[in-house]
Amino acid sequence: MGRNLPYEAAKRLARFGAEPDRLALASLPETRPELLYYLAGDASSAVRGAVAGNTASPAQANRLLAADADPAVRAALGRKLAPQAHALSIAEDRLAAIAWQALCLLAEDAAVHVRAVIAEELKAMPDAPHALILRLAQDAAMAVAEPVIRLSPLLSEEDLLCLVVAPPVPDTLTAVARRPALSESLSDAIAATADEAAIGALLANPSAAIREQTLDGLILQAATRIPWQESLVARPSLPPRAQRALSLCVAGHLLEALTARPDLAPGLAKRLQERVEARLIESASEPSAAALFEAAAMSGDREAMTRLLAREAAVEQRGVEEAIRLRSARALVSLCWQAGFNLRCAMLVQAVLGQIAPGMALLPGPDDGGWPLSTAEMIWQIELLAEPMVRA
Structure with a gap:
């Protein structure tokens, strides 16, 4: 389809054209707003989806498509509107307000996929509306909440602590535990929950700051949890006291990896080797x-x-x-x-x-x-x- 299609011809295509022609017309940014609004009610979800993704579509079409029966259409609209979230939230004109309302509706859409599309667009945006980010972070579906919890620069320490103290779902704790550069206070709060999956994620997070006293307690609990031991052995930094405790805690198959740490305290490698030899001797005799x-x-x-x-x-x-x-x-x-x-x-x-x-x-x-x-x-x-x- 040519980009210079006369208006009357475009109008006929919108009303009577075959689906491929209507789809092409709905995708063109040069298509007149009134025709895009008309196509927003098309019988074909593919055509409506094209209108939803078209930046030239009028606000009234966006409002109509925010309630479309097809989640794919609503997702296409969310993908278009989410990058404009900051501008839409502060604009004072009526059309921007309509688009903002449509985006807010999509952020609470019944379909997880629709909400996840918006979360993906907003997860690293530095100027997204804080209330919208917080709403997504509190979502019960991890496909929506986790990208925002892990990556949004807008979530404050207080926001994250609230998510730990009163998580919407247990998986929220694990998502917070995976956030880069986690503070000692947040690590303490996660450790205090006694949630095994969240603590496991915390120990596997190499950039999480964990207070030495908290780490000591977690090493003790790791004595019967092999996945925790694996994460502890791989942590980039371990204080000498933690190394000593871990040397007694880890399962036999992890001793070699622990011994290979470049920051191992003096003399500890020797004691680890002695433990390996003692286990070999013990395995050849009656268990003590x-x-x-x-x-x-x-x-x-x-x-x-x-x-x-x-x-x-x-x-x-x-x-x-x-x-x-x-x-x-x-x-x-x-x-x-x-x-x-x-x-x-x-x-x-x-x-x-x-x-x-x-x-x-x-x-x-x-x-x-x-x-x-x-x-x-x-x-x-x-x-x-x-x-x-x-x-x-």
Whole structure:
């Protein structure tokens, strides 16, 4: 179709032309606004979609197409209007107001695809209307919310904290956790939710700033979560204390990757190698009580853990149960020491049996990764557990 088609001929095509001709007419930016408005009511969704995407279409046609029965038509309209969001939201003329209302309707469209198209257009726009961005970020569909949550420069720290404290859906937490350059405050808030998927995404986010105390608690919880361990081993920066704790926490197949870290603390590589050799020796013989304890922890068998700990520490099972009830990290670590278990067991006992909150766990000491309590204190803790049993 020529671009210089006379008006009367174009008018006849709009009314009586074959679909390909009407489609071509609806796509031309030179087509008169009144003809585009007429074609906005065409029986063919392809023609209406062409009108929706045509920048020359009048505001009245946009308003009509915002309620079109075909989601593809509405999506085409959203793709056209979204880049104009800033200008439309501040314009004072009536036609711009009509277009802005149409865009707002599309942002709340029943079809996820339509809302997702708008989110994709606005996700990195620096001057998009804040209220519209926030509405998309609060969407229950992640195809809509996640691109905006992850990339919009308009979401403030307060906006993101609100999404973490009161997420519209659980997946909202994971989307926030994946946002680049996450602050320590936001990382703390995500860690406090105890949402496993969100925390996993946080640990896998290399640019997220995580406070050392928060990281310590998450490493403890990672003792029974292999995906978390994989993310921790790959993090670009780990403080020395976190490295020591992780060296006791990680599964055997991750020891090599941890050993290969260029920032590994002095002496830690040697201890990691010793752990590998000890595991090889242990695998060739009957499993020790500590190995059985680790296996029970990894499978979540708290009853077997309690029984093994009581037996090897030579205390009544009621004493172990009391330490669990009190969620006493000191008592549980002391029981592991008394049982002759290793420091990995001391981490597992806190994570699985004690369910110690992040930040409250006792991690290996700085001196060669030793026990976090003195021998005198651990003996005292064991005596405290034994006293009620003696009186009974």
